[in-house]
Amino acid sequence: MPHRDSHDVIVVGAGASGLATATALHAAGLDTLCLEARDRVGGRLLSVPTSRPGRALDLGATWFWDGEQRVRDLAERSGTGIFDQHLAGDTVFQDAGGIRRLPGNLIDAPARRFADGAQSLSFVLAASLPSDALRLSTPVTEIRAAARGGLAVRTPTGPVRAEHVVLALPPALAVAHIDFGDALPDDLVRLARSTPVWMGAVVKVVARYRSAFWRQAGLAGAGISRVGPLQELHDMSGPDGDPAALFGFAPAQALRPNLPRAVTEQLTLLFGQAAASPEALHVQDWSQERWTSPPHRHRLQDFGLFGHALYQRPALDGRLHWASTETAAEHAGHIEGALAAAERAATAVLSAAAAPAMNPNR
Numbered sequence: 001m002p003h004r005d006s007h008d009v010i011v012v013g014a015g016a017s018g019l020a021t022a023t024a025l026h027a028a029g030l031d032t033l034c035l036e037a038r039d040r041v042g043g044r045l046l047s048v049p050t051s052r053p054g055r056a057l058d059l060g061a062t063w064f065w066d067g068e069q070r071v072r073d074l075a076e077r078s079g080t081g082i083f084d085q086h087l088a089g090d091t092v093f094q095d096a097g098g099i100r101r102l103p104g105n106l107i108d109a110p111a112r113r114f115a116d117g118a119q120s121l122s123f124v125l126a127a128s129l130p131s132d133a134l135r136l137s138t139p140v141t142e143i144r145a146a147a148r149g150g151l152a153v154r155t156p157t158g159p160v161r162a163e164h165v166v167l168a169l170p171p172a173l174a175v176a177h178i179d180f181g182d183a184l185p186d187d188l189v190r191l192a193r194s195t196p197v198w199m200g201a202v203v204k205v206v207a208r209y210r211s212a213f214w215r216q217a218g219l220a221g222a223g224i225s226r227v228g229p230l231q232e233l234h235d236m237s238g239p240d241g242d243p244a245a246l247f248g249f250a251p252a253q254a255l256r257p258n259l260p261r262a263v264t265e266q267l268t269l270l271f272g273q274a275a276a277s278p279e280a281l282h283v284q285d286w287s288q289e290r291w292t293s294p295p296h297r298h299r300l301q302d303f304g305l306f307g308h309a310l311y312q313r314p315a316l317d318g319r320l321h322w323a324s325t326e327t328a329a330e331h332a333g334h335i336e337g338a339l340a341a342a343e344r345a346a347t348a349v350l351s352a353a354a355a356p357a358m359n360p361n362r
């Protein structure tokens with residue numbers, strides 16, 4: 001069946017914020033199309049399955065925290081098990097002088113995890129959309145005022161038109177990859193170009209083991225290193241330690257061809273010989289992800305721009321809305337922020353839709 005070329009709303013991006021926006025608008029009866037550049041949903045929610053069914057390891061977001069009710073509600077809806085981050089044990093500290101064991105877990109705050117992996121949140125949202133409301137591998141390249149009213153959205157598979165467009169991707173990425181002509185006000189372009197992408201310049205490394213041997217040694221799996229390559233480490237095992245895993249963050253600059261070997265050597269120094277032979281080692285470099293990180297990512301440092309007032313109101317005559325976590329007025333950076341931004345964008349579209357008749361040209 002050929003694609004329709006006109007919709008009430010187009011949502012750009014099928015991460016947590018885009019999918020939450022699209023599902024809310026679809027549930028409210030608006031004809032909503034979600035366009036996603038990647039061949040998968042989830043964006044910065046990315047989980048790899050393990051051999052144990054229902055247990056996945058997160059290469060993107062991992063935790064949610066008390067007070068993040070939207071995430072908890074969505075997790076409960078998705079059916080993923082929710083469990084507590086492992087906290088018990090001592091911390092390892094590494095600097096040029098060597099390695100020390102510090103009493104207690106000095107870096108992990110109490111937090112919750114998703115047994116099926118954080119990406120399962122995006123799967124449940126996507127599943128509630130009709131199949132023709134979500135197009136994967138469809139990057140948006142241009143947004144302009146449409147000749148017949150509304151906004152014209154260009155993709156490699158052709159143009160589509162909508163009354164409203166929701167940008168559910170990091171603002172810096174939107175202005176780097178989408179051509180708006182000169183339609184956006186200068187202050188908005190400057191703001192978007194300067195807004196950092198949360199965790200957009202980070203490498204996450206996950207090492208899976210046969211067992212959580214560090215726990216038996218009284219270690220929490222938590223660590224800080226001043227020498228790297230991993231600088232901050234955590235236990236990332238599943239419920240009851242299955243699958244057993246450690247993860248760490250490295251700055252993107254630490255990435256080099258021999259990173260897996262350097263990481264394994266570091267883990268062995270920190271946690272003992274048992275760490276020398278991970279069953280699997282996943283290296284996820286978010287800085288090299290074209291659909292997460294803009295080319296000028298290393299210059300973006302001003303996190304005070306998150307949730308800026310300009311993101312709270314629509315642009316282009318009330319037709320262009322912002323919805324990524326970076327635009328959230330609360331919990332910006334977190335999954336909770338993505339869901340809060342989605343709520344705001346969906347509310348704005350719905351109140352505009354309640355005014356005049358929508359999409360009279362369809």
Ligand SMILES: Cc1cc2nc3c(=O)[nH]c(=O)nc-3n(C[C@H](O)[C@H](O)[C@H](O)COP(=O)(O)OP(=O)(O)OC[C@H]3O[C@@H](n4cnc5c(N)ncnc54)[C@H](O)[C@@H]3O)c2cc1C
Nearest residue numbers: 013015016017037043044061062063140199324325334335
């Ligand atoms: C390593 C890492 C660890 C993290 N840890 C946590 C954590 O523990 N807890 C937490 O709460 N948060 C964490 N976060 C942040 C969390 O992942 C994000 O807040 C959330 O996933 C952002 O969702 P989003 O929808 O706003 O953006 P994204 O997930 O980035 O979604 C944007 C979507 O837009 C798509 N897209 C981009 N350009 C285009 C285009 N031109 N056309 C169409 N589609 C496009 C992308 O492919 C993507 O799917 C972490 C992030 C990372 C990377």
